[in-house]
Ligand SMILES: Cc1ncc(COP(=O)(O)OP(=O)(O)O)c(N)n1
């Protein structure tokens with residue numbers, strides 16, 4: 001399966017309702033700090049919306065809920081991987097994307113046979129506080145050489161203008177949050193992203 005090159009991340013299914021009709025074919029639901037009932041309801045809604053639009057949905061963090069809901073893809077960071085039951089995830093048939101930021105983390109995840117590897121933050125991000133400031137484009141090229149045929153996702157400080165350079169450096173996919181969600185016209189911005197990555 002070839003994943004779309006444009007990979008936006010949203011924190012609520014209201015965003016999916018707005019953006020899926022514009023041609024988003026790969027999307028992550030990244031919910032933080034919500035009660036369990038809300039998380040379960042949001043994941044079930046996202047699953048149904050993405051199926052209706054022929055889009056791949058990736059669930060961030062909530063691997064057990066993703067299994068229970070019959071979802072297809074998960075994204076787990078390094079701390080998430082410490083807690084997750086990988087055999088149960090694989091047994092349920094879920095595909096797995098993982099975060100990496102340094103050599104040790106990359107070595108660790110390559111042993112897990114991931115379905116994509118994310119490298120971040122390629123550029124500085126305002127979304128969350130991170131130990132790493134920016135990896136830079138040479139690091140993207142280095143990571144692609146190391147992951148080989150595993151799809152490489154570049155994330156962190158992405159914009160429509162930066163995306164071509166990140167793809168040219170070796171990323172297969174570009175993932176983005178605030179360039180869309182903080183834009184004055186998020187729909188117009190998503191249309192630009194779709195145009196720039198097709
Ligand atoms: C595509 C993609 N890459 C990285 C992350 C970050 O995951 P993680 O390190 O677990 O941090 P949180 O997003 O859970 O705060 C991601 N979600 N997606």
Ligand SMILES: Cc1ncsc1CCOP(=O)(O)O
Pocket residue numbers: 120121122124125126127128155156157158175176177178179
């Ligand atoms: C979740 C995450 N992981 C690495 S960078 C990042 C944030 C990406 O957000 P933005 O596209 O707004 O920089």
Ligand SMILES: [Mg+2]
Pocket residue numbers: 060061075076077080
């Ligand atoms: Mg996480």
